[in-house]
Amino acid sequence: MSRLHGRGDVRFFDRIAALYDLVMPSADADALQRGLSFARRPVERVLDVAGGTGRATRALARNGLEPVVVDFSRGMLSRARADGRDTVHADAGTLPFCDDSVDAIIVVDALHHMPDPDGAIREAARVVSPGGVVVVQEFGPDTLRGRGLVLAERAIGFDSQFWTPDELCAVFENAGLTARLVSSGFEYVVAGRVESAEASHE
Template sequence: MSSLYGSGDVRFFDRIARLYDVAMPSARVGPLLSGLEYARRPVERVLDVAGGTGRATRALSREGPEPVVVDFSAGMLARARADGREGVRADAGTLPVRDGAVDAVVVVDALHHLPDPKRAIAEAARVLAPGGVLVVQEFHPTTTLGRGLVLAESAVGFDSTFWTPAELCEMFGQAGLRTRIVRDGFEYVVAGRRPEDVPVASDERKRERH
């Protein structure tokens, strides 16, 4: 099985799992909720993909349904479960979820760690019900803070890839999602909605043809 992060990234997050929540600030819930509002269906079933210790899940659960944390790092996922969160150890590129099964997927400050982000986005689009949304929070690499973060992650040894909001919107579009930049700046948020006129069954037929 391929890993949710690059192999070096997984080992790093396993090592720091116990300290992660001490070092990281709470997730900003406002922009994430604004992204979820782009949905055209009730948002009740949510996946927090590459959710680590459940940082975004904790913030979102205070405002609505609690997401299920999906992560490949056993150490990070153990921390989420110890905090009472439902967790699934899985690869972002092969989610163990049927087509159209969820109303929303969130990926917070983690897409840049994934070895195949386009595949992860396509997989998130697959599991969304019509009208459901993918909400991604990422870091803008051309801002002053963003340039510093790019250098810092490279120094740590991460093989990270960062995108501008427009570039991420293009990736969403390639996965068949209708996009919106919810929040711009260093820590930006992009939302992509699965069109309501695309039936879930079309995904199954598409795979059968291939």
């Protein structure tokens, strides 16, 4: 299927919500924590954007963080709520949060499904306070497993966009974030810190 109504592959995820957690592995909490540690402020208010059933939120909850799950798939959010997670129904490109209102945003295994990933990163940077971070876990298309995933998603009909770690770091930098590669491999993590106006001119 192709992306529908500017909302990515949401209809597919509505349909598979009940099975999603059975087939997806746990999120890498250690790599996400290393990304969050790139922040220059205490990280307390966190959004799990395109967080689906709350897979990444559950992983971070073991370390004491309780992100709010934000997703456009009502089916996925219903699973997150049933698991006791706080949820918000929203599009990653138009987050219903004020400027500088959270300490961090995580996006796990989801950016490649978004219809406007560059816009989603810019929107995340708007919402995160100076000193906070945007942390994205993605799949490397230049790895053996990554090449297989690219072919599989095309066969399903997804209009997915994948980036190498260097390419995703460039997307972050273009959004005004200071980027750092946190971990590499098939599933890699990039963190981008929101700098203050003063720091950006240093």
